[in-house]
Every structure is written in C-alpha cells, then in structure tokens.
Amino acid sequence: MDLELTGKTAVVTGASRGIGLAVAESLSAAGARVIGAARTITPELEKATVANVSVDLSSQEGATALVDTALEELGGIDILINNVGGGSPDRLTLGGFLDSTDDQWRHFLDVNLFSAVWATRAALPSLLERRGAIVNVSSINAHLPSAGPVGYSEAKAALTAFGKRLSEEFGPQGVRVNTVSPGVVGTRIWRGSEWVGAKLAAAQGISHEQLLEALPDQFGIASGRISEPEEVAALVTFLVSGKAANIVGADLVIDGGTIKTS
Numbered sequence: 001m002d003l004e005l006t007g008k009t010a011v012v013t014g015a016s017r018g019i020g021l022a023v024a025e026s027l028s029a030a031g032a033r034v035i036g037a038a039r040t041i042t043p044e045l046e047k048a049t050v051a052n053v054s055v056d057l058s059s060q061e062g063a064t065a066l067v068d069t070a071l072e073e074l075g076g077i078d079i080l081i082n083n084v085g086g087g088s089p090d091r092l093t094l095g096g097f098l099d100s101t102d103d104q105w106r107h108f109l110d111v112n113l114f115s116a117v118w119a120t121r122a123a124l125p126s127l128l129e130r131r132g133a134i135v136n137v138s139s140i141n142a143h144l145p146s147a148g149p150v151g152y153s154e155a156k157a158a159l160t161a162f163g164k165r166l167s168e169e170f171g172p173q174g175v176r177v178n179t180v181s182p183g184v185v186g187t188r189i190w191r192g193s194e195w196v197g198a199k200l201a202a203a204q205g206i207s208h209e210q211l212l213e214a215l216p217d218q219f220g221i222a223s224g225r226i227s228e229p230e231e232v233a234a235l236v237t238f239l240v241s242g243k244a245a246n247i248v249g250a251d252l253v254i255d256g257g258t259i260k261t262s
C-alpha cells in the first residue's frame, strides 16, 4: 500500500527511544524526511532521521528551537508527532492525590501537555501552508485517570481535549489532527530498571520480571499481552498518511482491549 508519504517532512518529539523512535523509523521507511528531538540523540535515532535536535522539550524555548531547526533543515513541516511524554521517575510518586506535589503536577503538565502546545503553536503556520497532519500521543489514562500517576492522567486528558479542539479549528483549513491513546507499551517506562514498572514491582513486593508477566492480568488486557512500540508506530504512520485523509479529530485507542466500555 502506498502511504503517500514519500518526500513529506516530519518532526517527531521524544524520538530517541521507545514509541518515538519507532515512529521516526516507520515514517522514514515510508519515505518521509524526519527530524527527531530528545535530550539524548541515540545512534538508532541518527540512523532513522535526516537530522536531530538535542533539546529539553519541557521548556517553551526547547520546543520552539526544535521547530525553528526543522523549518531551516526541511524547508517546511508536513507532519508533527507530539509524542514526548511520560515523566522523570525521580519526579514521580505512586501515592494518591495527597502525596502529590505541585512539582510533580507541573512536571507532568510541562512534558505531556505544554510540550505539545508549544511545538504545535510554532509549527502551525507551516502545517497550514502545507495542509499537514498532527498526531498527539496521549494515553488510555486520559479515559482511566485513577490507573495512572496523579497529574499524568490529567495531563493526558487535557492533551486529548487539545487534539479535539485543534481538529475543529484547523480541520476546515486542511490540517488534520488526531490522537493515539496507547495502553501499556513495552518501552523503558515498563521494562527499564528504574522506571514505573520497576517502581510498581517494588511497591507490590514482587520482582520486576514478575510484574512484567502479570501486567496483562493486572490491566485486564483482552489480547493477553502488552503492545510493542512498532505497533503504535504503525497506527501513527497510517494516521498521517494519505490513506487516512478523512480521519479528523479521532482518538484511536491501541490497548489490546484494556478499556472495557464501548
């Protein structure tokens, strides 16, 4: 299937590993010229892109610098993937609302919501000129708030609403905006030794390996397994392709059947 992505230009945030890296690789394989951004530029990312920007996207300066560089290097932006998100494990507590600090809330909002607001604001003039597409990578926690860390779920819910608003305002001008909401995906967040998966295992008094095995049961995943980054990337790539030309303002869930409501 020709995805009509040959020669398109794309910016992917949070692209050094995990879902962002898989998206950069997938878009690049489909013929797009990709610029990736993260604080660390990995060898895998360098292979998948035409250029990269090492930048902290939890600041407005960082997000704007990325778009400025992308405009210079690519001459314009057809596709923006607002993927950066999650949060630093040292800013995260697994407790309830009364355990959460303003610092945790602000950190989650900056990384998951404002990074997308800032990058989108800077990229929109070019996206409008080129009748481009945006995908925001949210989370099923936007729909299941208490299953995620305090402040994270709320930031993702706002990101999902932001995508809908953008699609209403800019759809009529030719820019398609959609949201992808993954359930549990096998990235460093879950598989890394100091991240959420490891922290949850410690909190439950089980080994990290036991937690990873138990995840499908704990989340009630109908397919019996978590998703892989490449599966999310395939969905994102389809959504920005010419084949999805009339998909606008959608929130596509990829969670193996975790969410139980229709």
Ligand SMILES: NC(=O)c1ccc[n+]([C@@H]2O[C@H](COP(=O)([O-])OP(=O)(O)OC[C@H]3O[C@@H](n4cnc5c(N)ncnc54)[C@H](OP(=O)(O)O)[C@@H]3O)[C@@H](O)[C@H]2O)c1
Pocket: 013, 014, 015, 016, 017, 018, 019, 020, 037, 038, 039, 040, 041, 055, 056, 057, 058, 083, 084, 085, 086, 111, 137, 138, 139, 140, 181, 182, 183, 184, 185, 186, 187, 188, 189, 190
């Ligand atoms: N994995 C899951 O189960 C899951 C489920 C639902 C939604 N999601 C969402 O999917 C997206 C990707 O998650 P992932 O699992 O692929 O995460 P990941 O493996 O931790 O990758 C996160 C990426 O973002 C970059 N990053 C993090 N903070 C940054 C910052 N302040 N400035 C610039 N870059 C930054 C990281 O690179 P550096 O550290 O080098 O900067 C990395 O490239 C996130 O929005 C996450 O919320 C993930």
